[in-house]
Amino acid sequence: xxxxxxxxxxxxxxxxxxxxxxxxxxxxxxxxxxxxxxxxxxxxxxxxxxxxxxxxxxxxxxxxxxxxxxxxxxxxxxxxxxxxxxxxxxxxxxxxxxxxxxxxxxxxxxxxxxxxxxxxxxxxxxxxxxxxxxxxxxxxxxxxxxxxxxxxxxxxxxxxxxxxxxxxxxxxxxxxxxxxxxxxxxxxxxxxxxxxxxxxxxxxxxxxxxxxxxxxxxxxxxxxxxxx
Numbered sequence: 001x002x003x004x005x006x007x008x009x010x011x012x013x014x015x016x017x018x019x020x021x022x023x024x025x026x027x028x029x030x031x032x033x034x035x036x037x038x039x040x041x042x043x044x045x046x047x048x049x050x051x052x053x054x055x056x057x058x059x060x061x062x063x064x065x066x067x068x069x070x071x072x073x074x075x076x077x078x079x080x081x082x083x084x085x086x087x088x089x090x091x092x093x094x095x096x097x098x099x100x101x102x103x104x105x106x107x108x109x110x111x112x113x114x115x116x117x118x119x120x121x122x123x124x125x126x127x128x129x130x131x132x133x134x135x136x137x138x139x140x141x142x143x144x145x146x147x148x149x150x151x152x153x154x155x156x157x158x159x160x161x162x163x164x165x166x167x168x169x170x171x172x173x174x175x176x177x178x179x180x181x182x183x184x185x186x187x188x189x190x191x192x193x194x195x196x197x198x199x200x201x202x203x204x205x206x207x208x209x210x211x212x213x214x215x216x217x218x219x220x221x222x223x224x225x226x227x228x
Contacts, residue, residue, distance in 0.1 A: 003228075004042055004043050005041075005042050005043070005063035005064055005224055005227035005228050006042070006043050006045055006061070006062050006063050006064075006227075007037045007042040007043065007044055007045065007062065007063065007064040007065070007066060007223070007224065007227060008045045008046075008047045008058065008059070008062040008064070008065050008066065008100075009029060009033050009034065009037065009044055009045070009046060009047060009066040009068055010047045010048075010049075010065075010066070010067050010068050010093070010096070010097050010100060011027045011028060011029045011046050011047060011048045011049070011068065012027065012028050012029065012068075012070055012093075013025075013026075013027050013048060013049050013090070013092055013093060014027075014028060027046070027048030027049070029046055029068065030212065032210075032212030032213055033066065033068055033212045034046075035212070036211060036212045036217060036220045037066070037220060037224070039217050039220070040217045040220035040221040040223070040224045041221065041224045042063075042064065042220075042223075042224040045062070047065075047096075047100065049092040049093055049095075049096040050096055052095045052096055052098070052099035053099075055096065055099035055100050055103040056099075056103045056106075058100070058103070059100060059103040059104050059107055059109050060103075060107065062109060063109070063110070063227035063228070064109060064110040064111070064112070064223050064224065064226065064227030065100055065101075065104045065109055065110070065111050065112070066111075066112045066113075066114065066117065066220075066223070067097050067100060067101060067111070067112070067114065067117030067120055067121070068114055068115075068116070068117055069115035069116045069117065069170075069171075069210055070090065070093060070115075070116045071087050071088065071089075071090040071093070071116065072086050072087040072088075072089075072090075072116075072131070072173055073094060073116065073119055073120055073123055073129060073173075074089045074090075074091065075131060077094055077098070077123050078123045078127065078128045078129060079128070080128065080129075080131065082131075083131040083132060085131065085132040085172070086131045086132065086173075094120070097117070097120050098120060098123070098124050101113070101120060101121055101124045102124060104204070105124075105198075105202070105204060108201075108202065108203075109227075110203040110204070110223050110226040110227045111203070111204040111205070112205055112206070112207075112219065112220070112223045113205070113206035113207070114206075114207060114209075114210060114211065114212070115170075115207075115208060115209065115210055117206060118175070118195070118196060118207055118208055119173060119174075119175065119206075119208075121179070121182070121196065121204065121206045122175050122178065122179045122182060122196060122206070123179065124179065125179025125180045125181060125182055126179045126180050127175060127176070127177050127178050127179030127180075127182065128176040128177040129173050129174065129176055130173060130174045130175070130176045131173055132172055132173065133172060133173070133174055133192070134172075142170075143169065143170045143210060143213050144168070144169055144170065145166045145167060145168055145169065146166065146167065146169055146188060146189070147164040147165065147166050147167075147188070147189060148164070148165055148167050148186045148187065148188055148194040148195070148209065149163065149164050149186060149187055149188075149189075150162070150163075150165075150185060150186050150195075151183075151184060151185045151186060151187070154183065154185035154186075154195075154197060155185060155197045155200070155203070155205055155222075156185035156186050156195045156197060156205060156207075157185065157186075159218050159219060159222045160216075160218050160219065165216070167194075167207075167209035167210075167211070167214065167216075168209055168210045168211070168213035168214045169208065169209040169210060170210060171208060174192050174193060174208065175193040175196060175208075178193075179196075181198055181199070182196045182197065182198060183196065183197060183198075183199060185197045185205070186207070188208075192208070193208065194207065194208045194209065195207045195208065203223070203226040205219070205222075205223070207219060
């Protein structure tokens with residue numbers, strides 16, 4: 001394992017999870033995340049919600065950070081009023097993951113946001129979100145696929161230069177106003193922002209889809225290379 005970069009991945013925090021004979025609170029991560037990190041050449045470390053004041057020291061021990069998908073971001077975080085179809089809040093995750101993002105950006109640690117993680121990157125930089133949209137989560141509990149198109153000249157386009165790529169997706173929220181310094185690096189066919197990034201020399205990329213649910217390792221492999 002010598003030389004493989006250590007990639008921290010944020011986790012869910014659930015009040016009751018069942019396995020074997022147990023039903024207990026759990027910090028958990030769908031297996032697709034560590035499998036994707038491992039397939040891309042990294043070592044995955046779970047980062048369950050903790051005191052946000054620890055984020056800087058945690059990130060200092062890592063080579064890269066992934067902020068995983070999950071529940072909707074609390075609208076108050078971006079100055080909005082909760083709408084009817086916005087999901088229940090996850091305050092521990094919001095606070096911890098925003099602190100991880102801020103620490104990674106401040107230290108120059110390579111950062112990848114996935115779905116909720118991309119939305120939090122946008123919020124951390126002062127952006128806002130669309131609280132509900134149709135068409136990107138067709139069936140409850142089932143990932144769909146749709147094509148995304150890279151913006152030429154961006155980091156994402158250099159990683160995935162295909163004119164269009166089908167990606168696994170499941171979300172009902174999206175980027176509205178872009179956060180400070182972010183540029184859009186991919187769009188869906190309906191114009192939804194599908195990837196955002198910070199310009200060079202930072203390595204900070206957010207994707208709206210779920211690469212851990214597919215076979216394409218290129219985005220995660222790029223993070224691992226940047227973290228090496």
